[in-house]
Amino acid sequence: LKSLFISEKAVIxxxxxxxxxxxxxxxxxxxxxxxxxxxxTAGRLSRLITTMTRDHAGxxxxxxxxxxxxxxxxxxxxxxxxxxxxxxxxxEFDKWRVSRRRLTRIK
Numbered sequence: 001l002k003s004l005f006i007s008e009k010a011v012i013x014x015x016x017x018x019x020x021x022x023x024x025x026x027x028x029x030x031x032x033x034x035x036x037x038x039x040x041t042a043g044r045l046s047r048l049i050t051t052m053t054r055d056h057a058g059x060x061x062x063x064x065x066x067x068x069x070x071x072x073x074x075x076x077x078x079x080x081x082x083x084x085x086x087x088x089x090x091x092e093f094d095k096w097r098v099s100r101r102r103l104t105r106i107k
Contacts, residue, residue: 003058004096010056011097021048022090028083042070042079060089
């Protein structure tokens with residue numbers, strides 16, 4: 001629960017970064033990522049996640065920061081699986097946020 005509250009603070013502080021993370025993860029899941037683009041894509045996603053965790057240690061993003069970044073533990077063979085996990089975490093996190101208050105989506 002503490003991690004969810006910390007994550008919410010991170011999303012409030014960086015809403016555009018959170019949207020970009022979800023967009024990029026969705027692209028990795030739904031489209032083919034060429035092996036030549038892996039380091040660029042994983043690095044970009046890692047930098048976005050670093051932005052979310054910089055002042056919010058203990059958020060749901062901390063685990064993914066280390067495991068997606070190719071300069072740390074990230075591996076090309078697990079990249080798509082990590083993105084699927086991150087997408088599921090974001091989906092559940094968004095459900096949790098909605099359940100706490102009445103949010104209205106305006107198109």
